[in-house]
Each structure stands twice: as C-alpha cells, then as structure tokens.
Amino acid sequence: MPTFSHGDLRDVGARLFRACGAPEEEARLVADNLVDASLMGLDSHGVTRFPQYVEQALDGTIKVGAPVHIVRETTGTAVVDCGNNYGMVGGGRMVEVVSAKVRGPGIACAVSLHCNHVGRLGAYPQKLAEEGLFAFATVNAHRQGHWVTPWGGREGRLATNPLAWAAPADGHPVVMDMSTSMIAEGKIRVLMHQGKPLPEGCVLDADGAPTTDPKHFYGPPHGTILPFGSPRLGYKGFGLSLMVEILGAALAGVPLPEEGEDPGYVNGLFLMAIDPAAFGGKDRFRDLLAEVFTYVASSPPAPGADGVILPGELDFRTAEKRRAEGIPVADETWRLIREAGLKAGVTL
Amino acid sequence: MPTFSHGDLRDVGARLFRACGAPEEEARLVADNLVDASLMGLDSHGVTRFPQYVEQALDGTIKVGAPVHIVRETTGTAVVDCGNNYGMVGGGRMVEVVSAKVRGPGIACAVSLHCNHVGRLGAYPQKLAEEGLFAFATVNAHRQGHWVTPWGGREGRLATNPLAWAAPADGHPVVMDMSTSMIAEGKIRVLMHQGKPLPEGCVLDADGAPTTDPKHFYGPPHGTILPFGSPRLGYKGFGLSLMVEILGAALAGVPLPEEGEDPGYVNGLFLMAIDPAAFGGKDRFRDLLAEVFTYVASSPPAPGADGVILPGELDFRTAEKRRAEGIPVADETWRLIREAGLKAGVTL
Numbered sequence: 067m068p069t070f071s072h073g074d075l076r077d078v079g080a081r082l083f084r085a086c087g088a089p090e091e092e093a094r095l096v097a098d099n100l101v102d103a104s105l106m107g108l109d110s111h112g113v114t115r116f117p118q119y120v121e122q123a124l125d126g127t128i129k130v131g132a133p134v135h136i137v138r139e140t141t142g143t144a145v146v147d148c149g150n151n152y153g154m155v156g157g158g159r160m161v162e163v164v165s166a167k168v169r170g171p172g173i174a175c176a177v178s179l180h181c182n183h184v185g186r187l188g189a190y191p192q193k194l195a196e197e198g199l200f201a202f203a204t205v206n207a208h209r210q211g212h213w214v215t216p217w218g219g220r221e222g223r224l225a226t227n228p229l230a231w232a233a234p235a236d237g238h239p240v241v242m243d244m245s246t247s248m249i250a251e252g253k254i255r256v257l258m259h260q261g262k263p264l265p266e267g268c269v270l271d272a273d274g275a276p277t278t279d280p281k282h283f284y285g286p287p288h289g290t291i292l293p294f295g296s297p298r299l300g301y302k303g304f305g306l307s308l309m310v311e312i313l314g315a316a317l318a319g320v321p322l323p324e325e326g327e328d329p330g331y332v333n334g335l336f337l338m339a340i341d342p343a344a345f346g347g348k349d350r351f352r353d354l355l356a357e358v359f360t361y362v363a364s365s366p367p368a369p370g371a372d373g374v375i376l377p378g379e380l381d382f383r384t385a386e387k388r389r390a391e392g393i394p395v396a397d398e399t400w401r402l403i404r405e406a407g408l409k410a411g412v413t414l
Numbered sequence: 415m416p417t418f419s420h421g422d423l424r425d426v427g428a429r430l431f432r433a434c435g436a437p438e439e440e441a442r443l444v445a446d447n448l449v450d451a452s453l454m455g456l457d458s459h460g461v462t463r464f465p466q467y468v469e470q471a472l473d474g475t476i477k478v479g480a481p482v483h484i485v486r487e488t489t490g491t492a493v494v495d496c497g498n499n500y501g502m503v504g505g506g507r508m509v510e511v512v513s514a515k516v517r518g519p520g521i522a523c524a525v526s527l528h529c530n531h532v533g534r535l536g537a538y539p540q541k542l543a544e545e546g547l548f549a550f551a552t553v554n555a556h557r558q559g560h561w562v563t564p565w566g567g568r569e570g571r572l573a574t575n576p577l578a579w580a581a582p583a584d585g586h587p588v589v590m591d592m593s594t595s596m597i598a599e600g601k602i603r604v605l606m607h608q609g610k611p612l613p614e615g616c617v618l619d620a621d622g623a624p625t626t627d628p629k630h631f632y633g634p635p636h637g638t639i640l641p642f643g644s645p646r647l648g649y650k651g652f653g654l655s656l657m658v659e660i661l662g663a664a665l666a667g668v669p670l671p672e673e674g675e676d677p678g679y680v681n682g683l684f685l686m687a688i689d690p691a692a693f694g695g696k697d698r699f700r701d702l703l704a705e706v707f708t709y710v711a712s713s714p715p716a717p718g719a720d721g722v723i724l725p726g727e728l729d730f731r732t733a734e735k736r737r738a739e740g741i742p743v744a745d746e747t748w749r750l751i752r753e754a755g756l757k758a759g760v761t762l
Contacts, residue, residue, distance in 0.1 A: 305579075317688065
C-alpha cells in the first residue's frame with residue numbers, strides 16, 4: 067500500500083476542494099479535518115472521503131462557499147445555519163461561536179441547521195479544549211443511516227449517533243469520541259473491504275438474526291446495528307443515542323423528515339463548552355485534571371492489558387507514528403481520489 | 415413483606431429527619447426523594463436509606479439545617495456550597511439556581527461543593543424537564559466507592575458515576591438515569607440480600623477473576639466493577655465515567671482527597687439545563703420531542719422483547735403501581751428504620 071505524507075494529502079485535499087469552488091481557507095479546513103482523521107488511524111472518516119466530498123460538491127448536495135450565519139442567539143446560545151456548505155465549515159464556525167460566547171456566561175452551546183457531514187466529531191471539542199475549556203459535542207443524522215435499533219425494537223430508528231468530550235491536558239487534550247451503538251457504520255464498511263468478520267453481538271441481519279458477515283448488514287435487505295451495551299444493557303446506549311437525537315434536531319427546531327424525503331443535508335451538530343474560569347479557575351482546572359488523569363492511569367494493568375489508556379491516547383499515538391512514517395492509502399482509494407480529481411479538473 | 419402507602423412513608427421520613435433537626439421543608443424534601451425512588455422500584459436509593467440518613471445526621475456527617483449558598487457565579491454558572499447538609503437540600507437548591515439562571519443565557523449549569531449523597535440522580539433533571547427544559551446531570555464520588563476499574567486497569571479508580579438526562583413529554587418527562595459501570599453498587603447489595611447471583615461479566619474478585627457471587631465483590635479483600643461496555647467496549651464506559659469525574663470535581667476546583675483521607679462528604683453534582691425558548695421555542699420543542707419519541711417507539715418489537723420502552727418508562731409504571739398498591743418494605747428494613755427512629759427519639 068502506498069504511503070503519503072500528511073502534508074501532501076492536505077495539499078491534495080485542498081486542491082480538490084478548491085477545484086470544486088471552495089475558498090482557499092475553507093478547502094484547507096475540510097482537507098485538514100479528513101487528513102487529521104487519517105493521521106489518527108480513523109480511516110473511515112479520513113481521506114477515503116475525498117471522492118464523496120468532491121462528488122457532493124459537483125452535484126450540488128454540498129453548497130460550496132455558501133455563507134454560514136447565526137440565525138438566532140442569546141448570550142450563551144446560537145443556532146447556526148451552515149448553509150449546506152461542507153460540514154467542517156459550519157462546524158468550524160460553531161467552534162468560534164461557542165469559544166466567543168462562553169467567556170460571558172461561563173457556559174455556551176450552539177446547534178446547527180443545514181449541516182453536512184462534519185467528519186471526526188472529536189475534532190470540535192478538541193479545538194475548544196486546546197483553549198483550556200471543557201467541551202462536549204454530539205451529532206445525529208436526519209433519518210439517514212437510521213440502522214440502529216432502539217432498545218427492544220427490531221427496526222432501525224437512530225443513526226450511530228456519536229458523542230464526544232474533550233478536556234485540556236499537557237501535549238494534547240484528552241478526547242473521548244464514541245458512537246452510541248455497538249459498532250460504527252464506518253467500521254463495518256472497513257471490515258467488509260478487508261474481508262474480515264464483524265465482532266459478535268453488534269449486528270443483526272434483515273431477519274433479526276445475529277450475524278458477523280458485513281454483507282448481511284448491507285443486504286439488501288438491510289440489517290441493523292444494536293445499541294451500545296447490548297444485549298443486557300442496550301437500554302443505556304439507546305438512552306444516550308436518544309439524547310444525541312434530541313440535541314441534534316428537536317432542540318434546533320428541526321422536524322423529522324417525512325419517510326423517504328431527503329432533508330438535503332446530513333448532520334445535526336450540538337457543541338457545548340464550559341469555561342473553568344467561571345469555576346475554580348483555568349490553571350487550577352488544568353492542574354486538577356492532570357491529577358485525576360494520573361490517579362486513574364495509576365491502576366495497574368488488568369491481566370492481558372497494557373494498562374490504562376486515556377481516551378484518545380491511542381489515536382494521538384497513531385497520529386505521531388503516521389506523521390513520521392506517512393499515511394497508508396489503499397490503491398483503490400487512491401484510484402478513486404484521482405478519478406474524483408479528474409471530474410473536478412485536477413490531475414493528481 | 416409488609417407494604418406501606420407512599421404517603422405514610424413520606425410522613426415517616428419527614429418525622430425522622432425533623433427529629434434529627436431538619437426544618438420541616440428540608441425534612442420533606444429528603445423524604446420525598448427517597449420515597450419517590452422506592453415508588454419507582456429503585457429500592458437501593460429508596461427508604462432503605464432512612465437509617466443511614468438518620469445515623470449520618472446524628473453523628474454529624476450530615477450537617478442538618480446547614481445553609482446552602484452560592485459561593486461563585488456568573489450569569490450562566492454557579493458553584494453551590496451545599497454545606498454538608500443532606501444532598502437533596504443542596505441538590506434541590508441547585509435545581510432552583512439552574513432554573514433561574516437558564517432564562518438568561520439559554521444554557522446554565524451548577525456544580526456542588528460539600529454535597530452529601532444526592533439519592534436518585536434522575537430526580538434533578540426530571541424537575542427541570544417538568545418546567546419544559548432539557549436537562550443533564552452527573553454525580554461522582556470523592557474517592558469513596560472507587561470500585562470501578564478504568565479500562566485496561568486492575569484496581570478501582572472511579573465510582574459507578576451515573577449520568578442522567580430528562581426531556582419534557584406528556585404525563586411525565588422522559589428520564590434517562592444510568593451508571594457508567596456494568597452494574598450499580600446498590601444492585602450488587604440488593605442481589606446479595608436476595609441471595610441471588612450477579613449477571614455475568616460485571617464484577618471481578620480481588621484477584622481479578624470474573625465472579626457472579628456478590629460476596630466475592632464485598633470481600634474482604636474487595637473486588638472491582640468493570641466499566642460499562644466491558645469486555646470489548648469498556649473504553650466507552652470508562653470515557654463516560656471520566657467525564658462524570660471531571661464535571662463533579664475538577665471543574666468545581668475540588669482536588670482528589672489524599673489516600674485514606676475522608677473528604678467528609680460524598681458527591682460532586684453537576685447539573686445543567688438548556689432552555690428551548692432560546693432555540694426553536696418551548697412548544698415547538700415539546701412537539702418535536704413527541705414526534706421523535708413516537709417515531710422511535712414505532713420500531714416493532716425485537717424477538718422476545720415487549721417493544722421499545724422509552725427511558726424511565728418502566729420506573730414510572732412501577733411508581734403508578736406502587737402508588738396504588740403500596741410500597742413493599744422488607745421486614746429487616748422496617749426493623750432498621752424503627753431502630754434508627756428510636757435513636758432519633760421517634761417511636762414508629
């Protein structure tokens with residue numbers, strides 16, 4: 067598998083998205099989010115998305131360069147209309163809005179309207195944590211990819227609805243980023259492409275029977291994903307997923323699309339920050355966090371484990387490695403990226 | 415097993431706590447939280463706690479009648495010193511504070527200092543949801559009951575660290591209230607008293623071996639509880655638990671107590687609310703929630719299941735039943751309550 071430097075891939079992405087009409091800064095923002103995910107080993111949210119992001123720009127699903135603006139606000143909240151631009155452009159603006167607002171009331175949040183795929187969710191709270199804030203984010207999908215069953219139900223009604231939080235730490239923030247289902251859809255796709263089976267207890271086929279074959283998930287007919295905690299504790303994952311759905315849609319005043327109706331965009335992003343300056347103070351917060359992280363990590367390794375690993379740590383380690391050694395990109399992925407480039411008028 | 419009406423148990427609790435020196439209103443507040451938990455079938459957080467709450471008042475752990483006050487605030491945040499009074503008194507005040515503050519910036523939160531056991535966590539967001547708000551809460555324990563292992567670790571470093579959210583709905587709010595561990599400590603105790611085994615995959619003995627015997631958990635030597643999602647996805651439960659720890663302590667500026675040091679109180683409560691009036695509007699929020707709940711619940715029943723049950727629904731059904739038929743109280747529990755009463759000078 068060929069490897070590319072992350073810098074080269076950033077340039078490739080920026081060229082592609084510029085060729086689709088994005089202003090330089092926005093093209094860079096989108097490329098950086100995707101390449102950062104690839105750096106961290108989160109390949110399903112990485113440069114494999116380049117072709118999709120080009121095609122959606124060319125077919126108008128993504129309104130390249132569309133303005134993002136606040137349509138409603140208070141001192142601590144904002145509803146941000148992302149204008150169907152790239153999700154990272156809307157999400158990036160929401161980071162700025164929340165960061166500015168939180169200095170007043172000490173807590174602030176924003177919700178999106180007309181927001182396309184935001185990529186790696188953890189990126190948004192991570193940015194806020196780099197400013198010394200505690201941050202929390204969720205993202206739903208508007209009746210798209212509703213493969214996750216509610217607890218006790220047979221048909222999918224929710225997306226994999228991830229949530230994420232981040233807190234300041236030395237070097238890089240601690241970043242938790244998790245789906246509220248037994249497995250993320252992107253992971254199923256990756257395993258299918260690798261010809262590998264799924265972990266047990268995650269997926270049901272269209273008849274409701276457990277399966278470890280990714281093809282039985284995609285069908286047709288399409289299978290389902292169980293909520294996180296299944297079989298016994300799936301009500302917890304369901305409860306978390308429902309919260310993500312509420313924060314991403316109902317709170318912003320967005321109704322469920324009618325069945326079969328395409329809402330024309332994908333994600334409902336909720337982003338919140340808390341300023342420790344309003345509580346015990348920023349430096350104190352950072353010191354106490356370091357103390358907690360040290361205390362937690364001091365638990366000796368469980369049998370067969372390498373010891374306690376803080377949320378996000380493995381991703382940051384992978385990023386360090388790939389920053390040095392390059393990012394492997396599958397031949398087929400690179401072929402699709404070049405093909406997308408040609409459509410946009412870029413020869414790679 | 416004798417049964418009591420919830421009204422009678424409320425009176426019993428109020429008499430007990432008044433006899434310990436609590437003002438009428440605070441005695442009622444504490445009794446109501448515990449009896450409400452019993453009504454909902456959450457017996458480990460119910461009237462079985464009456465004796466403990468009396469004894470902690472008599473030995474001075476709980477400072478009965480102590481004032482609760484805001485020690486630091488902004489327009490959207492408050493640090494509330496609960497004065498080592500009953501946790502429900504501090505928590506009840508935090509509900510009022512958050513409810514008042516959220517009308518300004520549209521989002522608000524409060525954290526506690528010197529807060530005793532708050533009882534059923536869901537009670538606090540539930541109150542805020544009854545006012546039409548979306549609410550979220552977490553509660554940690556300050557190096558007490560740190561039986562939950564961090565992911566990859568062998569020794570406990572976290573409490574069962576529950577989180578809860580609530581949203582408005584017809585009749586009663588939807589209330590999610592979950593521990594971030596594989597099992598709540600209170601449930602282990604209940605199963606031990608019933609002579610029943612634990613579910614598999616939740617608890618390790620002191621040597622790190624899986625066990626379903628509650629006695630192997632309590633030891634000595636003491637066992638541990640695995641984080642929610644174990645074995646494969648325990649990193650998610652760990653990540654949620656760590657967030658609860660951060661919001662309950664580091665954010666408020668509270669350090670970890672030294673090993674073996676008794677911090678003199680138990681809980682760090684974080685309570686947050688979002689006012690939909692700052693977004694799509696209160697009525698619209700309620701309508702869209704109803705739509706989402708209906709959509710989710712419309713998933714046909716999974717094989718062997720009764721269909722989709724919304725978070726908290728089973729608890730509210732139990733409450734309805736017990737409100738009509740009475741609350742069963744084990745003979746031994748009633749004996750202990752009477753015994754505690756005698757210590758406080760109350761003959762029951």
